[in-house]
Amino acid sequence: MEILKISKEDFNSFIDEKRTASAPLEGPGDSISGHAEKWKTIGVVKKGANFVFAELNSAAELCLDYDVTVLPPKKYFLPPKETLLKFIPKKAESYAAVNHPGPIALIGVHHYDLAAIHLMDRAFSEGERDEHYMKRRENSVLIGIYPTKHYKYRFSSSVIRGQFRKAADIMLVAMNGFFVVEILTEKGKNYLQGAELQENDFSLADIEAAANKIKDDQKIPLPIELVPEFLEKNHDHSAWDYFGGKCFSCASCVLVCPTCYCFDVRDEVDLTLEAGKRVRTWDSCMLEDFALTGEGFNFRAGRGARFRHRIYRKGKHLFEKYGYFGCVGCGRCAGSCTAGIAGPVKVLKYMLEHKQ
Amino acid sequence: MSSKPKVAFFDFACCEGCQLQVANLEEEILVLAQMVDVVEFREVMTGAAPAYDIAFIEGSITRRADENRLKDIRNRSKLLVAYGQCAVSGGINKLKNRRPGMDEVKKEVYGDSAGMPHLDTYPTKAIDEIVAVDFYIPGCPVNREEFLWVVKELLLGKTPRLPNYPVCVNCKLQENACLFDFSIICLGPLARAGCGAVCPANGVACCACRGTVDNPNKNAMHEILLKYNYTVEEIKKKFDIFAVDPEVQSGKK
Numbered sequence: 380m381e382i383l384k385i386s387k388e389d390f391n392s393f394i395d396e397k398r399t400a401s402a403p404l405e406g407p408g409d410s411i412s413g414h415a416e417k418w419k420t421i422g423v424v425k426k427g428a429n430f431v432f433a434e435l436n437s438a439a440e441l442c443l444d445y446d447v448t449v450l451p452p453k454k455y456f457l458p459p460k461e462t463l464l465k466f467i468p469k470k471a472e473s474y475a476a477v478n479h480p481g482p483i484a485l486i487g488v489h490h491y492d493l494a495a496i497h498l499m500d501r502a503f504s505e506g507e508r509d510e511h512y513m514k515r516r517e518n519s520v521l522i523g524i525y526p527t528k529h530y531k532y533r534f535s536s537s538v539i540r541g542q543f544r545k546a547a548d549i550m551l552v553a554m555n556g557f558f559v560v561e562i563l564t565e566k567g568k569n570y571l572q573g574a575e576l577q578e579n580d581f582s583l584a585d586i587e588a589a590a591n592k593i594k595d596d597q598k599i600p601l602p603i604e605l606v607p608e609f610l611e612k613n614h615d616h617s618a619w620d621y622f623g624g625k626c627f628s629c630a631s632c633v634l635v636c637p638t639c640y641c642f643d644v645r646d647e648v649d650l651t652l653e654a655g656k657r658v659r660t661w662d663s664c665m666l667e668d669f670a671l672t673g674e675g676f677n678f679r680a681g682r683g684a685r686f687r688h689r690i691y692r693k694g695k696h697l698f699e700k701y702g703y704f705g706c707v708g709c710g711r712c713a714g715s716c717t718a719g720i721a722g723p724v725k726v727l728k729y730m731l732e733h734k735q
Numbered sequence: 736m737s738s739k740p741k742v743a744f745f746d747f748a749c750c751e752g753c754q755l756q757v758a759n760l761e762e763e764i765l766v767l768a769q770m771v772d773v774v775e776f777r778e779v780m781t782g783a784a785p786a787y788d789i790a791f792i793e794g795s796i797t798r799r800a801d802e803n804r805l806k807d808i809r810n811r812s813k814l815l816v817a818y819g820q821c822a823v824s825g826g827i828n829k830l831k832n833r834r835p836g837m838d839e840v841k842k843e844v845y846g847d848s849a850g851m852p853h854l855d856t857y858p859t860k861a862i863d864e865i866v867a868v869d870f871y872i873p874g875c876p877v878n879r880e881e882f883l884w885v886v887k888e889l890l891l892g893k894t895p896r897l898p899n900y901p902v903c904v905n906c907k908l909q910e911n912a913c914l915f916d917f918s919i920i921c922l923g924p925l926a927r928a929g930c931g932a933v934c935p936a937n938g939v940a941c942c943a944c945r946g947t948v949d950n951p952n953k954n955a956m957h958e959i960l961l962k963y964n965y966t967v968e969e970i971k972k973k974f975d976i977f978a979v980d981p982e983v984q985s986g987k988k
């Protein structure tokens with residue numbers, strides 16, 4: 380839509396204004412219905428030696444110069460644990476959906492995480508539309524930023540294209556003392572109303588250079604278009620047993636993955652047995668019980684089969700379904716794997732080096 | 736007579752920390768008290784009953800006299816639940832079993848009084864080494880939310896199924912820094928979750944106080960240990976703290 384700029388100080392004070400605003404919102408979302416609501420404002424902050432997305436108490440906490448966050452921002456749209464509906468046991472008519480998301484702004488989402496949110500948006504809106512996820516997305520503004528820090532496991536440039544722009548409302552490019560602000564949606568434009576935006580006087584070449592300043596150390600070792608067929612042909616590759624033998628089945632790779640969205644749903648009843656709720660939690664195909672069926676049969680009992688399934692999801696199933704590689708190259712899985720085996724780059728390299 | 740399930744709590748060799756967790760449920764315990772008849776619970780009340788629908792056993796068995804008391808409770812209970820790691824595996828009390836003999840242990844702890852009859856002790860046993868156990872609630876101490884959940888499942892006639900995934904899951908959900916990143920060996924990848932990863936969240940390595948998952952990948956751990964220059968003996972000592980044997984753990988779900 381348009382390209383402007385804002386000084387970093389002005390950006391921070393604008394964020395704080397939105398965070399504490401009491402004026403009626405002109406922003407997105409139908410849950411607002413004219414009431415004054417503050418923007419819940421999420422940004423990247425430091426947690427010990429790492430970075431995480433967390434609610435800001437002040438824009439001063441923002442650390443937009445970061446390598447990677449422990450968990451991706453999906454936790455705000457698909458929470459690790461959420462109540463879907465409440466009910467009174469044995470009273471079918473008592474079922475009531477729970478969904479009251481207020482407006483939320485996410486600040487500093489890297490382009491690969493935006494690409495992942497775009498994939499999640501498709502997964503939760505096509506076919507069975509998931510109102511819980513979609514309501515939260517509709518009530519959110521995503522302010523992206525191109526990475527300014529290197530992360531040794533990142534390989535996003537070899538797997539994502541421009542799809543991240545379909546999720547972003549605003550993209551920021553950090554330039555000395557300023558953010559170049561690219562407004563991509565009406566939602567983004569509305570959110571920024573009142574901000575001290577200035578005319579952009581940086582050259583497009585300089586902006587481009589700043590946006591692409593960080594180069595990845597790693598890349599998928601074959602053209603991604605060839606990966607689905609490559610995996611198909613290597614269903615019985617020795618890699619699965621090799622990596623399965625080293626795998627703890629701890630699910631770290633899946634929990635930190637921005638494109639993993641599998642969940643479990645169960646009913647929880649009060650001790651009094653008078654009230655209950657249906658709860659959705661994250662699940663993981665790497666855990667032993669994921670494919671355990673009611674009568675005790677586990678259709679993915681082996682670690683190797685589970686390991687293969689995860690790689691197939693990223694490199695084949697999601698790719699074939701959505702036309703995008705199912706992995707966005709954030710490198711979190713590789714970085715969080717105690718056994719050091721989870722990264723798709725490592726797996727595909729091993730498979731190429733050990734041709735069957 | 737009330738038709739509510741009769742529930743009793745018993746303790747053997749332990750610090751009573753687990754029943755304290757139950758007593759600390761506070762608000763929930765009032766609801767629980769409406770749903771069941773707590774007929775024996777030394778920490779919070781006086782009283783006794785001839786039979787129980789559910790008996791919760793805390794602590795390990797360290798004296799011959801305790802065996803008879805435990806067997807008597809079992810005979811009078813429909814369901815018997817071992818709660819807390821002392822009851823589940825023997826827990827910390829089992830550390831003494833690694834010593835050559837009980838005489839040495841008694842002398843070290845009680846000095847000149849070691850010969851007193853009430854200090855007679857034998858190698859520690861878990862509850863299921865004496866009687867059949869229907870359900871286990873692991874941990875040192877037990878997680879009181881999990882305790883409550885198990886009670887609820889049992890009251891609903893369901894079979895409680897403990898988390899069968901490692902502590903890493905709890906850590907990742909809280910975005911804790913992984914201790915391996917600081918070259919600290921943590922049993923988290925093998926240990927059964929459900930504790931909320933309180934130790935790693937505070938920078939302390941997991942000691943698997945809840946035992947291991949059903950099917951821990953010991954070979955993978957072995958490779959990691961070599962990478963960090965640890966020996967198998969060193970890691971076994973860590974498992975010994977809570978008397979967890981990864982080889983046989985899968986029997987206790």
